[in-house]
Amino acid sequence: MTSDRSDLGNQALSKVAEIGITSQLDAVENIDVDIRTDPVKLIQGKVDSVVISGQGLVMKQDLRMENITVSIDPVSINPLSAILGNIEFTHPSDAEAIMVLTQADLNRAFSSDYMQTKLHGLKIEMDGQPVTIDVQHATIDLPGENKLVIAGDFTIREQPELKKISATAIPAVEADGNRIALEILAAEGQGLNLRLVMAMFEQLIALLDMRNFNIPGMSFQLHKLEAQAGKLVIHAKAQVAQIPSM
Template sequence: MGADSPDLGSQALSKVVEIGLASQLDASEEIAVDLRTNPGNFIQGKLDSVEISGKGLVVKQDLRLETIHITTDEVAIDPLRAVFGNIELTHPTDAEAQIVLTEADINRAFSCNYIRSKLQGLKLEMDGNPVTVDVRSASLDLPGENKFVIAAAFVLREQNEIKKFSATAIPQVHENGNQISLEILAAEGQGLTLKLVMVIFEQMTALLDLRNFDIPGIALKLHRIEAQVGKLVIHAKTQITQLPTL
């Protein structure tokens, strides 16, 4: 067995984390965990690295992740607890993560009951008059060049009128590292007000709050975002305080 090959103990611990991670998700297509160490380092309470990969993971608000990939450097653990399958970190470790969301999965999440409920009964002002807005539909197009194109149809309750708008925006990292904010480049449509566009945008981007992707012990902080053709690539940094186990 080569120096870089995992031993049976590492494989067993990796499987424990895989099962623990799967138990904390609504659904998953593939999960792979690779804990790398050797007997000498393990006795000293050290894992050389941890790599977590997943495909088709469904997390909060019915949001599906096309892929997620998390990598760490050396991890300090309690070796005695680990022998019994309880991988307890003795101090936090830094890691990097990359999450890919497809345009189709984002739009599916926009149509879920949770997000739809957030887009009903919006109290706004148009032409100096208070109005109540119900968003009938909203969709996101990712044409590339780091742009979002959002289209929505909404009803003005008081007038019982259906109106539509679309807007192009550039995603930016919010200062708190959890959320994405949008800089509007252009907008057009019927009954359009900037406040209406911003309210709808805020509710839609709330879905992409990284706290929706948190797994117990693994909290993500947004570092960089790329809006590519048909997909959103999120680069994040994280501090891991525990690895998922049953």
């Protein structure tokens, strides 16, 4: 009977957490929260573990994650708040997170209305002259071997002729843990200009800023990146102060 009560309590807490997280996302295909404790520990405000896993989470700027897993260390919570549906930790807890973004996820975000506004009206210098660039279409390819390829069709407003450009880079982690860094290995195209390549990569870097993945009560910092064939795997450290409530 005690085990049954414990399971029911865990399920109730987990369901509250799932509803809270879902309310903070633009869209979600599936979210599962597994909270482990027992009635005595819950009264004392102790939780043995929390594991959050989700598929198809859409964050800010139409940024979709194929899946995410967040594993949180044993924590102490405010039991009265938990009863009222607000799972609030008494102290921020460390957590480990793994996020997977597929090549399709990155291209979906890169073709969003938000990113299209960022890729139009880019101001750069070409041959010593200031020009305005409109990137008409951009794609991201993840061929594996920790490489990332970006390709785009663009026009120069001062010379309205469609041109193509592509570049290959290796992603790494910036020192602050918020943004990725990209080391350009090669670039080619018509009217090739490294400033244009950097301008396009800068938009990708801004899109993948870890602050775009934060939700109320949870913040993430990059720890390691893996550009695998067809997907980008992000290993992150997390600070969790609470499970979001509705």
